[in-house]
Amino acid sequence: MNVQSVQETARLKVDDADSEMPTIAVSGPWTLAQARLAEDLVETVSLPNAQNVTIELGGVTALDTAGTWLLHRLRAGLEFRGARVELANVEDRFAPLFAEIETHVPRQWKPRRTGISIVAGLEAIGRQAEILWKDAISVVSILGAFGIGLAAALFNPSRLRGTSILANFDRACRGAVPIVALMSFLIGLIIAQQGGFYLRQFGAETFVVDLVGVLVLREMGVLLTAIMVAGRSGSAYTAEIGSMKMREEIDALKVLGLEPVEILVIPRLMALMLALPLLTFIADIAALAGAAVVCWTYMGIPPEAFLQRLHEAVSMEELVVGLAKGPFMALIVGLIACAEGLKVGGSAESLGEKTTTSVVKAIFMVIVVDGLFAIFFSAMGI
Structure with missing residues (x-):
């Protein structure tokens, strides 16, 4: 690895930011070592008029999970505002990272339903009955072990820990x-x-x-x-x-x-x-x-x-x-x-x-x- 590659940093450039079809050029290493700088670059992107956005990834020289997450967050933020986002010139060696990130996106939080439901009530009763049954089994199993221990102590009193x-x-x-x-x-x-x-x-x-x-x-x-x-x-x-x-x-x-x-x-x-x-x-x-x-x-x-x-x-x-x-x-x-x-x-x-x-x-x-x-x-x- 030469000195030039060591000093290389993550870069992000937005072309035609005020148009409806801007392009975001991403280049350099987007890795964990550059995560702080890369996150700051992602936070600076603001495309209020964008309808179709192209993220150009041809200049990316290195990519790991941290960088992929940041690019995914950038894409998700633009899509949340209503824009269509396309990743362009993704190298074959980086494609599996994007595919893996897409399958591990956390689900959107949804509040639990608090309405009265007969099915929910029956489910709660069933869960409590299952808990009571398991508790009864555990108590009976300990009681059985206690009885076995006492029976063994009758034939071998030294087993009782006086x-x-x-x-x-x-x-x-x-x-x-x-x-x-x-x-x-x-x-x-x-x-x-x-x-x-x-x-x-x-x-x-x-x-x-x-x-x-x-x-x-x-x-x-x-x-x-x-x-x-x-x-x-x-x-x-x-x-x-x-x-x-x-x-x-x-x-x-x-x-x-x-x-x-x-x-x-x-x-x-x-x-x-x-x-x-x-x-x-x-x-x-x-x-x-x-x-x-x-x-x-x-x-x-x-x-x-x-x-x-x-x-x-x-x-x-x-x-x-x-x-x-x-x-x-x-x-x-x-x-x-x-x-x-x-x-x-x-x-x-x-x-x-x-x-x-x-x-x-x-x-x-x-x-x-x-x-x-x-x-x-x-x-x-x-």
Whole structure:
């Protein structure tokens, strides 16, 4: 390559600019190295009266994709103003570039239709049904792997990762005791105050003990605890597993011949199933303590009378019914949290979206399962 070719620059000349049939002579190298100059030359072209424009390319000495895009933009701009544009004297070696650019022109943006359509509504319902079906499959697959892992642990207990289970139990249980106890204390206080306010009108404020005892032990204690665990531990599980998925640590476990479900999911599920019944019991005690405070200060029922009435109103069956729901709700929260974590993509946006989805789905399913348990126990006469 000689010095003259190195110093050669892109050039553009317009002949008969004011006529209806102007000619644009393009010459020199139209390559990436000349893109800044070539773009400035294209921007200077203004042919307001042009009807038929000829772009003369016989003087082009070098051409690459960048230069072809600029020439295509020049041609498209003239055609947009209503002119007919023809490329003349295109060398055979440059023709494939123009043909390739023509096939990769982005489509014109069109706004989505926002009108009401029966077909669009049915399509949206179908898409949501497909998403729900895939979510159900993923949860059931993790549940199956969890069952297989437990069955294998019965024959080989060393496969259970005791250290991991205890570490997750400590985080899910001990770390959640303050917030669970405080929230349950306030809930018991509110239920007792509201119940006593309305029952006092009928002279039956003593029955507020029955109301609080049955409601807290059977329903509210385990339900509120499961919701708080879903927001606290469930979101943490999704974020942890999702972060590992983003950093390809789960793929690394597979490469090492380790099963991610056995290492990441089973310890978390077992820890949560052990922690939730214990947290439920703490929540029951805290809620009853809050109710006792209100009954003493607001309705004049001393703690001794409160405990005596509570003993008469509720039985051990009420407590067992509430505690029996704990492991099942913990299993649901853990399954949803781990399933959403394994679906995280490679972006922070995906991690945030799946974490939010995990909490929402877990809370929804906890409420649904609590309702199913209520129907089942009522049918069984318990």
